[in-house]
Amino acid sequence: MDDVTEQPATGARTAEPLTQYVQRVSRRVRAFDARRPLVWDLHLTGFWVTAALIDYYGGGWLTVTRAPDSPRWLVLTLSLGLSVPLLWRRTHPRTVLLALTPFALVNAWTGILLQAVMLHLLVVFHIALRRPARTLWWAAALLTATATVTAVRHPQGGPDQAIVPVLMTFAVATAIGITVRTRRDHTETLEDRARRLEIERDQQARLAAAAERARIAREMHDIIGHNLSVITGLADGGKYAAAKSPERATQALHAIATTSRQALGELRRLLDVLREEDHPDETSGLPLAPQPGLTDLDQLVGGVRAAGLPVDLTVTGTPSLSPGRQLTVYRVLQESLTNTLKHAGPGTTAHIELSYEARGAVTATVTDTGRGGPAPGPDGRGLPGMRERTALYGGTLEAGPHPAGGWRVHVSLPEEPPQ
Template sequence: MRAFDHRHPLVWDLHLTGFWMTAALIDYHGGGWLNVTRDRDNPDWLVLALSLGLSLPLLGRRAHPRAVLLALAPLALVNAWTGIALQATMLQLLVVFHIALRRPARNLWWATALITTPVAVMAARHPQGSPDQDIAPVLMSIAVAAAIGITVRTRRDHTEALEDRARRLEIERDQQAQLAAAAERARIAREMHDIIGHNLSVITGLADGGKYAAAKSPERAAQALHAIATTSRQALGELRRLLDVLREDEQTRAPHPELTPQPTLTDLTQLIDGVRAAGLPVHTTTHGSPTLSPGRQLTVYRVIQESLTNTLKHSGPGTRAHIELSYEEKGAVTATVTDTGTGAPDRTARRGGGRGLPGMQERTALYGGTLEAGPRPHPEQGWRVHLHLPEESPQ
């Protein structure tokens, strides 16, 4: 019913106005007003006019309650002055209800004064008992009508506030989901860059080495091709797993996707062996023993992987790399990767367009660490990447 009234307010207004107008006319035609009137000598046309005048304006009670009450005031005053005392004046309480429902509460003061003035006039001009017997019931009726209006208004405002809050929470939930999805896609993009980029760089190094070895040592060339095939299968498997995660269609998603744990520091040996097989000599120095959380181990692993990948891509022939790891107490770690390559200018030019350095910086920032990447100080040549992760904060 509320929904229908919201869509077609005129229908309800016409029905309610017609109902009260009919009641007023029955009171007039049936002579019911004679039971409460204080002057029976008033003409019928005046009684009829007041009956219609006190009921018809209710049609605009919702849209313009103050204007309707002002329009009823002179009619109520005539009703009191003549002593007709039609009960239709009680219809002003409907208007009071809508004033309390739709207008500021201060409007109730002048509405009360406007309604009680004719009552006071009737009590003075046509007394019937003490004046308080006429005024007190009217004041109580006004208070009840206003209280009902305020109660309905408070409940309506509370409901609207709850609906608005639910709507905002739903929007916030959707935004959080979108942000989480974007963050997850960015993370997967970093993983794809680190994994696929590294493997392709290794494959490129193996292919170049196999090309030079084919003429002089067919066995070395065959070993290079075997390593290329192994690395390619590994890269293809990693790519397939990442693409399975990116699929959003439940019907096309694998029911049991193949999952592998994220690499840790124990996988560094396999990583370095692959880089060595691609033709880049790598020397490692380790101080202390690792006591890092899995997330910190992944960060160190990816930074070293990206550094070695960049060395394979840009360092040039005859390059050597050195990795120095220093493990400190409470999860602090320092990793430095240097090379002796001559491709530093090329790497500097590509820093702004690639994803490698931003990805390393994002990973480092997650744990409040620092990352420095740039050419080694003169007179040394080559490139240096320095990572430091501070102590883990207590949970």
């Protein structure tokens, strides 16, 4: 007959692997123990006390004792004395070991030789698990002393037959305790590292979110601030021209509409980039486009001229800037012209000198003939935003009154580092 592998029916519960089951049960037991340690200690101590009493009442101790005529009350006392102190084995293992030692010595001296004396090993395990390693030396000395008393008082075979087994079981209990302790410490280290990495990840996420908010604020400031300043200038000019030259007023309104649409387009593209979409914005009908660069400088200057600010542009050199550097210079020039529109006053003219240098270096200077503007307040975003943009590429920004009158902004970006 061919072997047939039965596939579980759809929706049937898959058998849990044994290792996962054991780990799940172990986690539940440890969690319960962490919440109610006394319950676990009472149950375990009660188990060993019951085992010691069964050995006493059942007469099992008579099969190994060398003093069968020992008083029953002494045997009962030793049974309880070797088991009851285990209740405090985890919190005070050294004290418990000292408390068990007199009963163990009496047990060895009289020759009763109760098997409950092996409960010393539980205490040794907890000493290896929870206490410094030097504590194990005097624990070994106490157990060796008990075995030596047995070998001297009730010799049976060579002394090594009474001492060596005790030392071997002590070594096994110690090794188990050290192994568990090492694994526990390793697990705690991994958990602590995971917690620290999680905290660091959250901090990095908060820093990234703050940086992104600052970037968005700069972009929004540059886009809205500039275009609103242009629209305000156009509206003021159109208001004065409406009575004398309706054609000029119509042109101003047309320029206002064009500038508004451009501002909306830039805002939508910025939001599209923030959403990280790879397809055109279906609601606006505008395709995704890169941020403006120095190729759009003529359009920027044209809009400012339409708003009533005469601007001269002088460009030298061949452009070879990365898109990020182009955006930085463009935003600095845009902010400078916006400030001139807002603060320079009537009759002002502006001049832009843009110089492309080797390997991506660039300098740009904006000067105007106006009366200048007040120093930016602590909450202003214009000048601080320009400085932040420039600092990203290791550049410098100078802004202040021009010696010949007016205001001057100078930005310089160094050469791009080799890739």
